[in-house]
Amino acid sequence: MGFSMTLSTIIKMQDIYLSFKGKDFDVKILKGINLEIHAGDSIAVLGASGSGKSSMMAIMTGLESAVKGKVTAMGQEITAMNEDQLAVFRRENIGIILQSFHLIPTMNALDNVIIPLELAGIKNAAEIAAEALKEVGLSHRITHYPAELSGGEQQRVAVARAIAAKPKVLFADEPTGNLDSKTGKAIIELIFSLQKKLNTTLVLITHDPALADKCSRKFFMNDGHLKEEL
Ligand SMILES: Nc1ncnc2c1ncn2[C@@H]1O[C@H](COP(=O)(O)OP(=O)(O)OP(=O)(O)O)[C@@H](O)[C@H]1O
Ligand SMILES: [Mg+2]
Numbered sequence: 001m002g003f004s005m006t007l008s009t010i011i012k013m014q015d016i017y018l019s020f021k022g023k024d025f026d027v028k029i030l031k032g033i034n035l036e037i038h039a040g041d042s043i044a045v046l047g048a049s050g051s052g053k054s055s056m057m058a059i060m061t062g063l064e065s066a067v068k069g070k071v072t073a074m075g076q077e078i079t080a081m082n083e084d085q086l087a088v089f090r091r092e093n094i095g096i097i098l099q100s101f102h103l104i105p106t107m108n109a110l111d112n113v114i115i116p117l118e119l120a121g122i123k124n125a126a127e128i129a130a131e132a133l134k135e136v137g138l139s140h141r142i143t144h145y146p147a148e149l150s151g152g153e154q155q156r157v158a159v160a161r162a163i164a165a166k167p168k169v170l171f172a173d174e175p176t177g178n179l180d181s182k183t184g185k186a187i188i189e190l191i192f193s194l195q196k197k198l199n200t201t202l203v204l205i206t207h208d209p210a211l212a213d214k215c216s217r218k219f220f221m222n223d224g225h226l227k228e229e230l
Contacts, residue, residue: 009072010169010201011037011060016069018055018224029055031224033069039168042195042202044212047221053205054173056221060203061096061171062086074168091120095162095200097172097191101154103146103161109133109153110142113161120165132164133157136190152183159187163194169201170194176208188214 018030029052037043045053058064060071062078071079074093081089090096103112113129122128133142136156146154155175162170172191176184188211195202204215212218218229 007038009036010039010041010074011035011203012070012072013056013060014070014072016056016059016071017067018052018059018064019067029224030059030066033224033226035219035226037169037201037203039201040199041217042192042215043204044215044218045203045205045221045226046207046209046212046218051221052224053221056226057171057173057203057205061090061094091116091165093168095165095167095170097155097158097162097170097175099174099177101146101158103154103157105146108143108145109138109149109157109160112146112157113164116161117164122165128164129160132160135163135194136160152179152187155179155183155187156190159190159194163198163200166198167200169203171203173205174207175204176206176211 013033013035016030016033019026019028033056045056047053055064059066060073062081066079069079070077076089078086078089107115110129110133113132114125117125117128130142133139136159138153138156138160141149141153149157175191176187179187191202192214194200202215206212220227220229
């Protein structure tokens with residue numbers, strides 16, 4: 001009898017094209033992207049500035065619509081969803097950490113983490129948010145507003161917010177780009193330890209080859225074309 005290992009597909013992009021037409025330009029950004037990600041994978045996406053990495057992530061998370069192609073995530077076709085459906089899909093399934101932290105300036109650290117949990121209808125949102133902030137080592141700063149936090153601390157709030165609801169997939173776009181190397185290293189260790197602990201699938205955009213080496217699969221974006229390094 002044969003032994004077979006089943007890899008379950010968690011995200012699939014098929015023939016994705018993205019372009020922007022302005023008054024004076026018509027730029028082709030993504031030129032036929034195909035990518036299949038399995039549950040538990042950690043994916044690194046490398047490539048030159050402007051090559052289309054963030055654009056691809058925006059399409060995988062439904063923040064941007066493709067001109068052509070299909071994206072399926074967790075068995076749902078996200079390229080067929082409207083804005084409301086996408087918002088629900090994101091809340092229930094994924095966490096996103098961006099280079100700039102996107103915290104709400106008028107809310108303290110704890111409320112920044114609570115809000116998306118409450119929107120997702122999760123019970124004990126306050127408790128779960130406090131626990132996530134503890135995970136990132138910020139228990140002593142929960143009542144601080146973003147302006148009262150250092151860059152590294154703000155990024156840790158953003159990490160706490162992204163992981164609090166235990167997403168199936170965690171997307172991180174250069175999460176350490178704005179941080180000094182020591183703080184950046186701590187954030188990375190945090191992301192990978194949480195990934196292991198929660199068995200989350202990770203999609204990480206980075207310019208750092210050492211960081212990419214920590215991932216299970218490595219991809220290069222080159223002028224709108226994506227290639228896996230095998
Ligand atoms: N709304 C837009 N209109 C026109 N061009 C755009 C728009 N958004 C992005 N672009 C262009 O698409 C290209 C890819 O951008 P993207 O942000 O995906 O690059 P990236 O690989 O993430 O780069 P970086 O490493 O600098 O973050 C860039 O050349 C950018 O100028
Ligand atoms: Mg980018």
